[in-house]
Amino acid sequence: MLLAQVIVGGLLLGAIYALFSSGLTLIWGMMNFINFAHGEFVMLGMYVALLVVVWLGGGPATFGFAAAFALFVLGVIVYASLIRHVMRGPMLAQILSTFGLALLLRYTAFWIFSANFVSLPQVSLSGTLNVGGILMPVPQLVAGVAAIALTLGLHLLLTRTTVGSQLLAVAEDRNAAMLMGIRPDRMQALAWGLAAGSAGIAGALMAVSYPWSPSVGETFGLTAFVVVTLGGFGSVPGAMYAGLIIGLIQALSAYWLGPIYKDIVVYALFAALLWLRPQGLMGKA
Amino acid sequence: MKWSLPALAALLLFYPFILTGPFYWDIGVAFLLAAISASAWNIVGGYAGQVSVGHSMFFGVGAYTPLLFYHLWGLPPVAGVPAGMLVSLALAVAIGMPTFRLQGHYFSMATIAVAELIRIFVGTWDLVGAAIGLQGPAVGRAWWDLTFRSELPYYYIFLAVLAVVLYTTFEVERSRFGYYLRAIKAGERAARSLGVPVRATKLKALMLSAVFTSVAGSLYSIKTGFIDPESGFGILVSVQMVIVAALGGAATLFGPLIGALLLVPLQTATNTWFGGGGSGLTYILYGGIIVLLARFEPGGMHEWWQHVAPRLMRRSHAA
Numbered sequence: 001m002l003l004a005q006v007i008v009g010g011l012l013l014g015a016i017y018a019l020f021s022s023g024l025t026l027i028w029g030m031m032n033f034i035n036f037a038h039g040e041f042v043m044l045g046m047y048v049a050l051l052v053v054v055w056l057g058g059g060p061a062t063f064g065f066a067a068a069f070a071l072f073v074l075g076v077i078v079y080a081s082l083i084r085h086v087m088r089g090p091m092l093a094q095i096l097s098t099f100g101l102a103l104l105l106r107y108t109a110f111w112i113f114s115a116n117f118v119s120l121p122q123v124s125l126s127g128t129l130n131v132g133g134i135l136m137p138v139p140q141l142v143a144g145v146a147a148i149a150l151t152l153g154l155h156l157l158l159t160r161t162t163v164g165s166q167l168l169a170v171a172e173d174r175n176a177a178m179l180m181g182i183r184p185d186r187m188q189a190l191a192w193g194l195a196a197g198s199a200g201i202a203g204a205l206m207a208v209s210y211p212w213s214p215s216v217g218e219t220f221g222l223t224a225f226v227v228v229t230l231g232g233f234g235s236v237p238g239a240m241y242a243g244l245i246i247g248l249i250q251a252l253s254a255y256w257l258g259p260i261y262k263d264i265v266v267y268a269l270f271a272a273l274l275w276l277r278p279q280g281l282m283g284k285a
Numbered sequence: 286m287k288w289s290l291p292a293l294a295a296l297l298l299f300y301p302f303i304l305t306g307p308f309y310w311d312i313g314v315a316f317l318l319a320a321i322s323a324s325a326w327n328i329v330g331g332y333a334g335q336v337s338v339g340h341s342m343f344f345g346v347g348a349y350t351p352l353l354f355y356h357l358w359g360l361p362p363v364a365g366v367p368a369g370m371l372v373s374l375a376l377a378v379a380i381g382m383p384t385f386r387l388q389g390h391y392f393s394m395a396t397i398a399v400a401e402l403i404r405i406f407v408g409t410w411d412l413v414g415a416a417i418g419l420q421g422p423a424v425g426r427a428w429w430d431l432t433f434r435s436e437l438p439y440y441y442i443f444l445a446v447l448a449v450v451l452y453t454t455f456e457v458e459r460s461r462f463g464y465y466l467r468a469i470k471a472g473e474r475a476a477r478s479l480g481v482p483v484r485a486t487k488l489k490a491l492m493l494s495a496v497f498t499s500v501a502g503s504l505y506s507i508k509t510g511f512i513d514p515e516s517g518f519g520i521l522v523s524v525q526m527v528i529v530a531a532l533g534g535a536a537t538l539f540g541p542l543i544g545a546l547l548l549v550p551l552q553t554a555t556n557t558w559f560g561g562g563g564s565g566l567t568y569i570l571y572g573g574i575i576v577l578l579a580r581f582e583p584g585g586m587h588e589w590w591q592h593v594a595p596r597l598m599r600r601s602h603a604a
Contacts, residue, residue, distance in 0.1 A: 034390045036338070036397075086579050092535055093583035095336040095393050096527070100575025103524060107568040218520065222401055225394050260409050267402035274383045274395055 005134050006255045007248060012136075012144030013206075014247015019147040020202035020220065021227035022154055022239040023195030029234025030171040030191045033087055033094060037078075037102035039221025041196045044105065045071050045203025046212050047113060053120055060142065060208060067204035068197045075196025079189045102221065109214035119211035143205035148240070154198060155236045167191055171234075219263065226270040232280030242280070293539075297447075301440055310436035316549045317443035318505060323529035323541035324450045325497030328457065330527065331535035333490040334470030335385075339396030340526050342403050343373040343495040345517030347502025349407070352419040352512055361429045362421050366503045373499035374492055381488040397520070404518035418513030421506065431507050439508050446504060450497050454538055457493070466490060470536070498526070521568065528571055531578055534587025543586050 024038045035041075048070045049063040056062070078101065086093040129136045158164040169177040170187040177184055206212070227246050231238030246266060253265040273280070296303075300313055326340050347369040354365035380399055384392040408416045425432035433439060457463045465486045468476035477483050506512040516522070525548075533544030555567045582589050 028390075032388070032390070034394060082576065082580055086583075089579075090583050091334055092330070092336055092531065093579040095338065095390070096531060096575050096583070097579035099338055099527070100572050100577075100579060102572070103568055104572030104576060107565055107572060110565050111569060218401075222398055225398055229394075260405075264402065264405055264409070267398055267405070270398050271395075271402065274391070 001133050003255070005136075006251050008134055008136060009140065010248040010251025011244055012140045012247070013251065014244040015144040015147040015151070016202050016206050016243075017223055017227055017247050018240040018243025019151045019205070020199045021224040021231070021243050022151050022236045023198035023202075024224045025228045025231065025234055025236060025239045026154070026158075026191055026198075027195045028228065029236075030167065031087060031188060033083065034098070035195070036095070036098040036221065037105060038195070038199055038224050039219065040102050040105040040109075040217040041071055041074070041199035042203040042206070042220045042224075043109060043212070043214060043217035044074070045200030046207040046216070047109065048200065049204035049207045050118060050120060060204075063207075064146075064201050064204045068201040071200025071203075072193040072197035074200075075192040075194070076189050078196070079192035083192065084185065084188070102217070106214055106217050109217070113214055115213055115215070117211045117213045120207050137209060139208040143208050147202060147205055150198065150201065151236070151240050151243075154194065155240070157194075158236060163190070223266065226266055226273075228280075229270060229273055230280050235280070238280060293542075297444055301437055307436055310440055312549060312553055314436055314439050314443055314508070315553070316545050317440065317447055318501060319525060319529050319545040319549050320542050321443065321447050321450055321504070322498055322501040322526045323533070323544055324447070324454060325494050325501055326526040327494075327530045327535060327537075327541050328454060328497070329487075329490045329494040331530055331537070331540070332454075332457065332463065332466045332470065333487055334466075334536075335487055335491065336393050336527075337396040337491075337494075337523070338393050338527060339398070339400030339520075339523055340494075340498050341518050341520065341522035342376060342396070342400040343498035344502035344505070344522050344526075345400075345403065345407070345512075345514075346372045346376065347499030348506035348512045348517040349413055349419065349502075351503050352421050352506050352510075353413060355421055356414070356419050361427075361431070362503075362507045363429060363431060366500065369499045369503050370496045373495040377492045377495035378488065381491045385484045385487045385491075397523070400518060400520070400523060404514050407518060408514040414513070416514065418511065418516075419506075421510035423510070432510065439504075443504055446500060451538065453493070453497075458538060462486065462489065524568070524571060524575075528575055530585075531583070532574065532585050534585035535583075537585075537587045540585055540587050547586070 020038070020042050024035060027033055027035050045067040048067040052058065052063040052066045082097050082101065086097045127138045129138055129141060158167060166182045167187050167190065169180065169182055170184045174184045223246065227239055227242045230245065231242030249269065250262040250266055254262040301310055322344060326337065329335050330337050350369035350372065351362035351365035354360040354368065355362045380395055384395045407413055413419060422430050422432055465481045468479065468481050469483055469486060473483055502517065529544035529548055530541045532547060533542060534540030552567055555570065559566050578585065
């Protein structure tokens with residue numbers, strides 16, 4: 001029974017991994033660009049949730065939306081002021097831009113919020129659900145289900161709507177899209193907004209049940225790399241499956257080997273993937 | 286321009302006598318170490334255009350092996366330096382082989398992930414001191430322990446190593462290998478179609494870079510006599526190398542020196558002004574500098590100067 005509970009917990013956390021990783025994979029699929037600051041976006045989403053709860057009050061819907069909106073705006077600003085200018089420049093500029101941004105955001109967060117771990121004050125979500133002997137904390141359950149729903153929503157947005165087609169058109173061929181009357185700049189700004197927004201809301205969902213400090217951004221950023229590599233670069237469904245798998249692997253290795261090994265196992269998996277199947281489960285090399 | 290190289294060499298040789306005292310010598314040693322590691326990074330990150338953001342793995346390996354040799358067998362730390370170079374070489378092959386088949390972003394991602402993997406792993410491994418780290422000999426048993434009370438011997442050892450790294454880079458620049466690197470950086474597909482062995486060349490650059498970075502790590506730990514996971518494998522070690530090289534001018538011989546010349550005094554200043562809390566502000570500053578560099582002048586101060594200098598010349602002629 002304990003094992004079943006570990007599995008459920010891993011999948012629920014994995015759902016959140018899937019959500020923020022789909023943002024990273026969207027950017028990669030759109031513009032062959034790796035965002036090293038993606039984990040910091042998740043971390044900022046957590047602090048936005050905290051500030052909203054402390055200053056304004058309100059339930060998960062309020063702070064979840066606030067985090068998504070704040071990070072959406074940040075994503076668009078980052079694109080317009082930084083990424084747009086470096087994305088066709090030398091490789092060094094591409095990588096340094098978001099790498100520097102990650103440092104800037106991380107250490108500014110350390111400076112403002114200190115290195116201490118914080119957690120959300122008790123919000124309206126609480127209690128545990130007993131399903132056939134498996135105890136599920138309601139906050140994690142709600143967060144996990146919401147994360148999966150949002151990831152699916154992002155996938156549907158990309159595949160079933162006009163905006164999604166426009167985004168994919170720009171990804172496919174920027175010039176041809178431009179000839180069809182699509183403004184690539186606007187679409188790429190939207191992609192950055194969506195990616196950062198998904199990271200923000202994922203952070204808010206995680207903040208409900210886990211304490212955090214500014215250093216979690218680094219861990220989540222690397223987790224997102226592993227998820228995206230496993231799922232295949234550019235594939236949102238791939239990120240979803242891979243997120244769930246990584247969550248599961250982490251939970252099981254923490255259960256069997258001990259909590260300190262959960263990150264080691266995941267990064268070792270990443271190293272193995274690079275050797276054996278760098279294009280991931282669903283990707284094309 | 287003809288005299289700039291001898292002048293630079295003379296300046297570095299006599300610096301400890303121009304600015305005397307432990308404070309300035311300490312800055313000098315920090316400058317040399319930053320210049321050595323950034324020059325080593327520059328070979329693969331600058332010349333080959335393969336941007337590593339996890340070079341701390343080689344630095345850390347080089348830093349740990351000397352103290353591990355002392356810790357386990359009581360050997361002089363220097364004996365561990367070649368072992369560190371070998372392990373770094375193996376690590377470079379293990380990372381370069383799979384990632385150099387793929388686009389450049391993969392390499393960057395792999396480097397940061399592997400460096401982090403090693404940092405966490407070393408932090409849990411009791412043999413290498415886990416989270417506490419390792420210590421060198423507290424008091425030197427003989428000269429070969431290289432524990433000097435003064436900074437001066439370290440200054441000249443580091444200077445000699447810097448000279449070797451710069452000379453090697455200079456030779457690489459002029460060789461066929463150097464042309465291959467530039468061709469790859471300018472366009473991998475075009476280089477391959479012209480018959481450049483792309484993967485092998487990139488791998489060679491990474492191996493060379495890894496060995497020198499490892500030596501830099503060894504110098505650091507032998508001088509400090511102490512190493513822990515954060516100061517060996519931490520992400521900030523990699524950041525320092527990247528920012529020093531990029532600020533001065535990546536893919537230029539003296540770029541890392543210029544970068545170190547600007548950054549090390551800046552770091553000392555922020556640490557003195559803001560005290561213990563200064564390190565956090567230093568990294569905010571680093572992040573800001575990196576973002577601004579990427580946005581406005583990815584070629585660093587070297588390229589900036591090449592834009593500015595002709596304009597200044599023209600103005601002075603006109604006047």
